[in-house]
Amino acid sequence: MRPVIVVPTYNEAPNLERLVDDVRRISPESTILIVDDQSPDGTGEIADRLAAADDAVRVIHRDPPRGRGLAGRDGYREALRLGADVVLEMDADFSHDPRILPQFLDAVANGADVVLGSRFVRGGSDRDRSAWRRVVTILANTYIRVVLGVPIGDCNSGFRCFRRSVLEAIRPETLTSAGPSIVQEVLFRVHRVGAKIVEIPLEFVDRKEGESKLGLRLLVDGYVMILRLRILALLGRDP
Numbered sequence: 222m223r224p225v226i227v228v229p230t231y232n233e234a235p236n237l238e239r240l241v242d243d244v245r246r247i248s249p250e251s252t253i254l255i256v257d258d259q260s261p262d263g264t265g266e267i268a269d270r271l272a273a274a275d276d277a278v279r280v281i282h283r284d285p286p287r288g289r290g291l292a293g294r295d296g297y298r299e300a301l302r303l304g305a306d307v308v309l310e311m312d313a314d315f316s317h318d319p320r321i322l323p324q325f326l327d328a329v330a331n332g333a334d335v336v337l338g339s340r341f342v343r344g345g346s347d348r349d350r351s352a353w354r355r356v357v358t359i360l361a362n363t364y365i366r367v368v369l370g371v372p373i374g375d376c377n378s379g380f381r382c383f384r385r386s387v388l389e390a391i392r393p394e395t396l397t398s399a400g401p402s403i404v405q406e407v408l409f410r411v412h413r414v415g416a417k418i419v420e421i422p423l424e425f426v427d428r429k430e431g432e433s434k435l436g437l438r439l440l441v442d443g444y445v446m447i448l449r450l451r452i453l454a455l456l457g458r459d460p
């Protein structure tokens with residue numbers, strides 16, 4: 222396999238080098254593609270230094286506007302351009318344990334089209350975060366499952382993996398989410414193209430370094446976006 226792991230970063234200077242080291246050790250066959258949005262804390266310079274020392278580390282420096290969704294979209298396109306046959310994505314903040322990376326690749330080798338790291342399957346957990354974040358996650362999850370009709374335990378997982386053909390089928394260049402709702406937009410699309418989606422257990426841990434970028438504004442935008450996706454689909458106007 223030729224896996225490429227897309228890692229969107231915004232102000233992840235305290236995490237990035239250790240993450241890249243861990244991923245390179247745990248999944249040496251994978252290329253790491255860091256997609257940075259001109260982080261003011263120097264994340265982009267760290268990424269450049271790591272890329273200069275290792276051919277398996279690549280960097281995209283995005284121009285504004287910034288956004289988790291815009292970074293994801295550019296990352297998917299570049300991963301395909303690099304010739305990936307499997308595209309993974311993970312956060313840079315260690316909420317997504319790199320030690321389970323090989324399980325994603327195994328699941329694809331065993332026939333999955335899409336693999337999600339899931340807090341809500343047997344063996345997964347979401348114990349480490351504040352009570353309000355856990356409540357938000359559970360409410361969002363229920364809302365998304367109902368509105369989008371996706372039969373998935375963890376609809377908010379950004380730790381996941383796609384077979385190349387599925388990512389091509391959803392045409393990532395047509396994704397419309399600028400922010401974190403790209404997670405659900407992509408899930409909705411892969412569901413609609415009939416991808417075989419498999420969930421593997423993820424023990425989600427809260428970040429220890431740096432800060433979450435998910436504020437109330439992005440959260441509300443996400444809820445509106447999900448409704449919009451469903452309405453466009455009902456009208457037959459989705460891409």
Ligand SMILES: Nc1nc2c(ncn2[C@@H]2O[C@H](COP(=O)(O)OP(=O)(O)O)[C@@H](O)[C@H]2O)c(=O)[nH]1
Pocket residue numbers: 228229230231232233256257258287288289292311312313314316428432433434435
């Ligand atoms: N390139 C880029 N990455 C982002 C942006 N916002 C968040 N990220 C990254 O996306 C991942 C998830 O973001 P995080 O703030 O941890 O969200 P949370 O886990 O939902 O609290 C992390 O690796 C962030 O650095 C952005 O605007 N641009």
Ligand SMILES: [Mg+2]
Pocket residue numbers: 312314316428433
């Ligand atoms: Mg996080």
